[in-house]
Every structure is written in C-alpha cells, then in structure tokens.
Amino acid sequence: MGIGRRLPGFVAFVVLLAVVVLTAWDQQPRGHLSESAPENVFSAERAFRVVQEIAQRPHPVGTAEHDRVRDHLVGELRKLGLDTEIQEGVGRYPTGVQRDVLGMARVANIVATLPGTNSTGTVFLTAHYDSVASGPGANDDGVGVATVLESVRALRAGGTTLRNDVVVLLTDAEETGLLGAEAFVAGGMDGRKTGVVINHEARGAGGPVLLWRTTHPALVDAVERVAPHPNTDSLSTTLAGAQTGSNTDFASFEPGGLRVLDWAYAGRSAYYHNRYDDPAHVDLATVQQMGANSLALTKEFGGKDLTVADDADRAFFQLPFGLLVVLPLWVIIALAAVTVVSVGWLCWRLRRAGEASLRGILGSAATVLVAAPLAAGAVYGLWEVVKAIRPEYRPLFVDPYRPEFYYVAILVMSAAVLLAWFVIARRLFGVTAAMAGLLCCLAVLGGLLAIVAPATAHVLVVPTLGATVGVAATFAVPEQWRLPVLTVFLVPAAVFLGSATWTPLQTGITTAPFLVAPAVVLLGGLLMLTLTQAWPARRGWAIPSTAFVLALVLAAAGLAVDRFDERHPLTSQLVYALDADRHEALWLSRETPDRWTRHLVSETTLSERFAQLWPTAISSGLAPAEKLSAPTAEILSDTTESGKRTVHLRLRSTRGATSIALRYDNAPISMRVAGRDITPLPKTGFQFYAPSPDGIDVQLVAPAGPLPLQLVDYTWLPDSGIASYRNPPGDIYFQQDSAGAVFVTIPGL
Numbered sequence: 001m002g003i004g005r006r007l008p009g010f011v012a013f014v015v016l017l018a019v020v021v022l023t024a025w026d027q028q029p030r031g032h033l034s035e036s037a038p039e040n041v042f043s044a045e046r047a048f049r050v051v052q053e054i055a056q057r058p059h060p061v062g063t064a065e066h067d068r069v070r071d072h073l074v075g076e077l078r079k080l081g082l083d084t085e086i087q088e089g090v091g092r093y094p095t096g097v098q099r100d101v102l103g104m105a106r107v108a109n110i111v112a113t114l115p116g117t118n119s120t121g122t123v124f125l126t127a128h129y130d131s132v133a134s135g136p137g138a139n140d141d142g143v144g145v146a147t148v149l150e151s152v153r154a155l156r157a158g159g160t161t162l163r164n165d166v167v168v169l170l171t172d173a174e175e176t177g178l179l180g181a182e183a184f185v186a187g188g189m190d191g192r193k194t195g196v197v198i199n200h201e202a203r204g205a206g207g208p209v210l211l212w213r214t215t216h217p218a219l220v221d222a223v224e225r226v227a228p229h230p231n232t233d234s235l236s237t238t239l240a241g242a243q244t245g246s247n248t249d250f251a252s253f254e255p256g257g258l259r260v261l262d263w264a265y266a267g268r269s270a271y272y273h274n275r276y277d278d279p280a281h282v283d284l285a286t287v288q289q290m291g292a293n294s295l296a297l298t299k300e301f302g303g304k305d306l307t308v309a310d311d312a313d314r315a316f317f318q319l320p321f322g323l324l325v326v327l328p329l330w331v332i333i334a335l336a337a338v339t340v341v342s343v344g345w346l347c348w349r350l351r352r353a354g355e356a357s358l359r360g361i362l363g364s365a366a367t368v369l370v371a372a373p374l375a376a377g378a379v380y381g382l383w384e385v386v387k388a389i390r391p392e393y394r395p396l397f398v399d400p401y402r403p404e405f406y407y408v409a410i411l412v413m414s415a416a417v418l419l420a421w422f423v424i425a426r427r428l429f430g431v432t433a434a435m436a437g438l439l440c441c442l443a444v445l446g447g448l449l450a451i452v453a454p455a456t457a458h459v460l461v462v463p464t465l466g467a468t469v470g471v472a473a474t475f476a477v478p479e480q481w482r483l484p485v486l487t488v489f490l491v492p493a494a495v496f497l498g499s500a501t502w503t504p505l506q507t508g509i510t511t512a513p514f515l516v517a518p519a520v521v522l523l524g525g526l527l528m529l530t531l532t533q534a535w536p537a538r539r540g541w542a543i544p545s546t547a548f549v550l551a552l553v554l555a556a557a558g559l560a561v562d563r564f565d566e567r568h569p570l571t572s573q574l575v576y577a578l579d580a581d582r583h584e585a586l587w588l589s590r591e592t593p594d595r596w597t598r599h600l601v602s603e604t605t606l607s608e609r610f611a612q613l614w615p616t617a618i619s620s621g622l623a624p625a626e627k628l629s630a631p632t633a634e635i636l637s638d639t640t641e642s643g644k645r646t647v648h649l650r651l652r653s654t655r656g657a658t659s660i661a662l663r664y665d666n667a668p669i670s671m672r673v674a675g676r677d678i679t680p681l682p683k684t685g686f687q688f689y690a691p692s693p694d695g696i697d698v699q700l701v702a703p704a705g706p707l708p709l710q711l712v713d714y715t716w717l718p719d720s721g722i723a724s725y726r727n728p729p730g731d732i733y734f735q736q737d738s739a740g741a742v743f744v745t746i747p748g749l
Contacts, residue, residue, distance in 0.1 A: 023498025207267015364437020
C-alpha cells in the first residue's frame with residue numbers, strides 16, 4: 001500500500017482537511033434578505049419586525065404580557081386575511097412525557113386558516129408563542145412565530161393559491177410542558193386528521209436550522225426537492241427521535257397521527273432561556289434559513305395530494321451546496337454488503353502480496369474498536385476537568401457563551417487519540433495492516449448498523465466503500481496517479497467528517513464525547529490513508545503528543561476567554577418556600593451554592609415536608625417566614641360509598657400565583673382536573689399553570705379513609721412580593737423554575 005511520498009501525501013491530507021472545513025462552513029447560515037426584497041419572497045428583516053414586537057419582555061402563560069402578545073398576533077393574522085380564532089382549552093403533558101408531577105394548563109391556542117382550492121388535507125405551520133419567565137423568548141420561539149407569519153404574508157403577497165388548506169397554529173404553554181399542542185390534538189384538531197406539520201423551534205440564538213426529527217422519513221422526499229437548506233441526515237433524526245431531554249411540540253403532534261417535520265436551531269445555546277434571548281441576539285441569517293425552508297415546503301405540501309401517504313423508511317444525508325441524498329434502505333444494505341466484500345477482497349489481496357498478515361489486520365481492527373471509546377472518554381474527561389476548574393459550568397444545561405475554543409479543543413483531543421492509535425498500530429502491525437484493519441473495522445461496523453438500524457449506516461458505509469474502492473484502484477493505475485485517485489475517493493469521508501463535527505458541536509458540548517469524538521477517529525482515520533508514507537519514521541509520538549498538549553492549551557484559552565459578566569450572566573436557581581401550616585420558610589436550590597446563592601443556601605439535608613415537595617433540592621437555608629396568603633381548597637362535596645371516597649374540590653390561589661399544584665403521598669383511584677380525566681395517574685400530583693381566577697375544579701376518588709393533600713402555589717421569584725428577596729447582581733440571572741412558593745395542608749380531609 002505504498003501510496004504517496006512525504007510532501008504529496010501531506011498535501012493530499014491538507015486538501016482533504018480543507019474539504020472537511022468547507023463542508024462544515026457550507027452548513028452555516030450566511031446572508032439574509034432585507035425589507036426591500038420582493039414581496040413574494042421570505043425576508044428575514046420583515047420577519048424580525050414581528051420578533052421585536054412580541055419579544056419585548058418575558059411572556060409566560062398566565063401573565064398580562066402573554067395576553068398582549070396573543071392579542072397582537074391575532075390582529076396580525078387577521079390583517080393578512082386569515083380566518084382567525086382563539087381556541088381555549090386545558091392541556092396536559094403528552095403521553096410520551098412521564099413525570100412524577102403532571103403538568104397542566106389553561107391554554108389559548110391561536111388558529112388561523114387560509115382555505116385551499118380543493119383541499120386534500122392541511123398544512124400546519126406551527127410555533128409556540130409563550131416564553132419562559134426568565135427571558136423574552138426572541139429566539140425561543142419568537143423567530144418561529146415570525147417565520148410562520150412572514151411565510152404566510154409572502155404567500156398572500158405573491159397571490160399564491162394552494163390546493164390544500166394552510167392552518168397557522170400558534171400554540172400556548174409549550175414551555176410548561178407542550179400543553180397547548182396537546183390540547184389541540186386532544187380536542188380533535190378541528191377535525192383535520194390528514195395533514196403535515198411544519199414545526200419551528202429554537203434552542204439557541206443562531207447556527208444552521210436543522211431538521212432534527214420527523215415522524216415519517218418519506219417526508220424528506222419533499223425536503224430534498226424544494227428546501228434550499230435541508231441540513232439533516234437520517235442518523236441525526238433517528239437519534240433525536242429516541243430522546244426526550246430537549247423536547248418540542250412534536251411530542252404532542254405525533255400521537256395525533258399527523259406527519260411532522262421538526263425544524264430547530266441550537267447554535268449559541270448559552271442564550272437559551274436566558275434574559276438576553278432578546279431581539280438583539282437574533283441572527284438574521286438563521287431566520288432567513290428557517291423562513292426559506294418553511295415557505296418552500298408550504299408551497300410543496302400545499303399542492304400535493306396529502307391523502308397519499310408513503311411510510312417507507314429512508315436513509316438520507318447532506319452534501320455541500322444544499323444537496324440532500326435520499327436513498328431506500330435496501331440501497332444502504334446493498335452498499336454495506338458490497339463494502340464488506342470489497343474490504344475482504346482487499347485484505348486477501350494485501351495478504352497474498354505479502355504486504356500484511358491476516359493476524360495484523362485483525363489486530364489493527366481490534367485497536368480501532370478501542371480507539372473510538374478512548375476518544376469519547378478523553379473528550380468527556382477534558383470537559384470534566386474544565387468544569388472542575390470552573391464549577392459555574394456544572395449547572396449549565398447548554399454551552400458557555402464563548403465555546404469556540406472548547407469546540408476546537410474537543411476536535412484536537414479526538415484527533416490526538418486518532419494519531420496515537422496510528423502510531424501504535426503502525427508500530428505493532430505495520431502501516432499497511434494498520435490501515436487495512438481500519439477499513440475492516442469500519443466495514444464490519446457499517447454492516448452491523450445496516451442490519452440493526454439501516455437508516456444510520458450510511459455514515460460508515462458510504463465513506464468506507466469510497467476509501468476501499470480508492471485503495472483498490474491504486475493497484476490498477478500508474479504510481480504517479482495512485483495518490484490523486486485515492487484522494488478523490490476519500491472526498492466522501494471528508495464530507496461526512498465535516499458534517500459530523502462542527503454542526504453537532506453547536507448542538508451541545510455534552511453530546512460531543514458520544515457523537516463527535518468517535519466520528520473524528522473513524523472517519524478521520526480514513527483521511528490518514530494519504531499519510532501512510534508521509535508519516536515520519538522517527539519521533540512519531542511527537543505528533544499526537546503535540547496534539548494532546550494543544551488540546552489542553554485550547555481548553556485553557558477557553559477558560560481565559562469565557563467570562564461571566566452583565567452581558568453574559570451566570571445562570572442560578574432559587575426557590576423561596578413557605579410552609580403556611582407551621583409558618584416556616586426556607587431558601588432552596590437544586591444546584592450547589594454559587595457565588596450569589598451561597599449567602600442564602602448551603603448543601604444541607606431538607607426536612608421531610610420540604611423534601612417531599614422539592615425532591616431534587618440539594619441546597620437550603622433558613623428564610624424569614626413572610627406574610628404570604630396561602631392557596632385554598634373549597635370542599636364542594638365529600639362522600640363515601642362502597643369503600644370509595646369521592647371528593648370534589650375547587651382550588652384557588654389567593655395571591656394570583658401563575659400556577660397551583662395538588663400533591664399527595666399515595667395516588668388516588670381516579671382523578672378529574674378542570675374537566676379532563678387524568679390517565680394514567682401521576683405519582684405525586686399535578687401542577688396547573690394559568691389557573692382561572694374562579695379556581696380549578698378537581699374530583700378525586702380514593703379508598704375510604706383519610707385523604708391527606710397539600711396545595712402549593714408558585715410565582716416567578718422576582719414577582720413574588722417577598723420582602724426579604726433581593727435582586728441578584730447583574731451578572732446573575734434566574735432559571736425559569738425559580739419561584740416563590742407557599743404550601744399548605746388541605747384541612748378537613
């Protein structure tokens with residue numbers, strides 16, 4: 001496998017690295033259309049006007065600002081000529097979201113209809129219009145709402161007539177548990193059982209807009225045809241479909257049988273649920289990407305026969321310049337088989353020529369299997385060291401404000417493990433056996449993926465097949481052409497590596513050990529085929545050692561550059577909890593004390609009454625018992641018959657709290673809340689957001705005997721009216737579950 005000499009091999013490697021960088025760069029949003037753009041196209045600047053209007057202040061469900069935003073959006077949709085209404089109801093967590101305490105809310109969804117000429121179904125343009133209490137929600141989800149309105153405006157301005165109905169659905173109470181979308185689905189979806197949902201979301205303040213989840217892979221055919229920025233692959237959608245840590249209204253729409261495309265962006269995620277998730281931190285290039293996709297897909301689905309459904313799975317992946325390759329799964333399976341056979345032939349050819357032994361090839365393949373998890377462990381360990389040096393990072397759900405040095409450190413640390421593997425494998429088995437072992441390992445892994453999860457196998461099968469064909473081709477071409485031919489066939493590996501590095505890093509450092517590090521080792525290893533003769537014969541360890549030191553230097557630079565200040569505040573979490581029965585109060589936090597909360601809490605054990613209501617709290621401190629009025633429960637009826645006790649209650653917050661909870665030690669037999677039967681019963685109770693001033697009706701059926709129940713009401717901590725509360729310094733902001741809470745035992749039960 002004598003391919004290339006030192007300088008040509010190094011140049012070929014640099015060329016492939018350039019392809020990696022250009023591929024990653026190509027996915028990033030750039031440029032946007034101004035307000036002067038033609039009226040029939042999507043303009044990020046025009047959409048931005050909507051963001052500026054609705055993201056002036058936080059507008060969580062149950063607040064006056066929320067109502068202002070709702071009324072403004074209703075007015076804007078009516079100006080566009082859509083038949084618009086507010087649909088009120090009661091939402092609950094969708095069935096796929098299981099928590100000990102069930103989230104519920106009184107919701108007001110905005111539904112606006114643009115009728116089609118001969119509708120076969122409905123195109124739903126969806127986003128949520130509520131925000132968290134901790135930030136004004138310019139990105140999450142003001143941009144999504146603005147994208148929907150601007151897309152509809154462009155349709156209307158262009159005189160576009162569509163076959164199918166288009167329904168704008170701006171959901172409520174998404175931030176408290178996807179409750180508005182669940183209420184819409186549970187209410188029958190206005191009888192619209194056939195349709196496609198184009199959902200718009202954000203978990204950051206920029207970066208590429210990703211199709212990160214879909215209910216039906218066949219929907220990607222439309223994305224491939226018309227979306228200018230597809231930004232997706234079936235590996236990502238498969239992995240995202242199996243997780244619920246960062247959810248969207250997708251989880252509410254899916255049980256309703258609707259076909260869903262879930263679009264979101266996650267770059268600059270430090271601004272997620274942040275007080276600086278404001279219009280000043282909206283990236284117009286990202287808005288343009290989202291809007292261009294949304295308008296194109298609305299037109300596409302608006303003209304299709306939506307009764308024709310194709311549920312066949314697909315494998316798909318993106319190439320540069322907005323190209324999306326969509327393949328039937330049988331093609332991936334066939335390519336995997338061809339790859340295994342080709343690598344087997346190549347190993348036989350090398351063994352027959354005396355260039356490598358079977359033992360050496362298999363030994364090298366085994367070391368590759370070790371190198372990938374070692375890279376994952378090295379990256380995980382690097383981030384743990386960073387968090388140990390800067391404990392303020394530990395409570396972060398998202399990345400730091402200035403993560404770029406950390407991103408590069410992760411890539412370099414992964415590369416250091418790859419380079420160390422190459423040095424060891426080269427010395428133990430010889431360079432030819434080392435690289436043949438890599439191909440063998442990748443071919444087998446790709447084949448296994450093709451068997452158990454064929455939609456994900458392309459990430460290994462396509463680049464491995466390309467590399468194998470490239471190596472095989474070198475046996476048939478003159479020596480001077482061997483390196484150029486191999487380099488061409490390694491381009492797929494470079495493209496896949498570019499897609500698997502920077503954009504996944506933008507979705508979160510915590511996923512990098514499991515996604516990015518293995519990709520660098522496995523796909524990056526293929527690029528090293530160009531270095532088989534270019535690698536120095538002596539002092540080979542200097543290269544991985546230098547990479548390891550460089551990774552540490554980059555991490556140190558990240559620590560030096562990323563600082564918390566008033567424009568980049570540190571997240572903090574704090575609860576004031578008042579036991580109205582005993583007139584006792586505590587400060588609580590589910591985080592270790594930070595530089596501000598340490599004056600109020602320490603890492604202590606909570607008493608039983610507080611621990612039952614705040615089981616995740618790990619820090620507490622004594623607080624003054626304020627004169628806050630407790631929530632009340634009016635017993636409307638209480639009967640016992642046939643060993644069952646039926647209680648009808650009306651729950652109220654006497655201080656206008658934004659949510660109220662009913663908690664119990666043992667679940668009742670059945671429960672009905674605000675007119676909705678609750679099945680299955682939550683383990684410890686429910687929390688109801690935006691309760692009516694008239695209260696919440698609750699009916700419980702429990703075994704005969706005592707029925708101990710507790711009431712808790714919650715208000716956003718800065719608005720709770722607690723005399724002893726002091727605003728934190730400017731470089732601190734509260735997480736959205738920071739609250740002033742009052743709890744009491746319901747008497748007479």
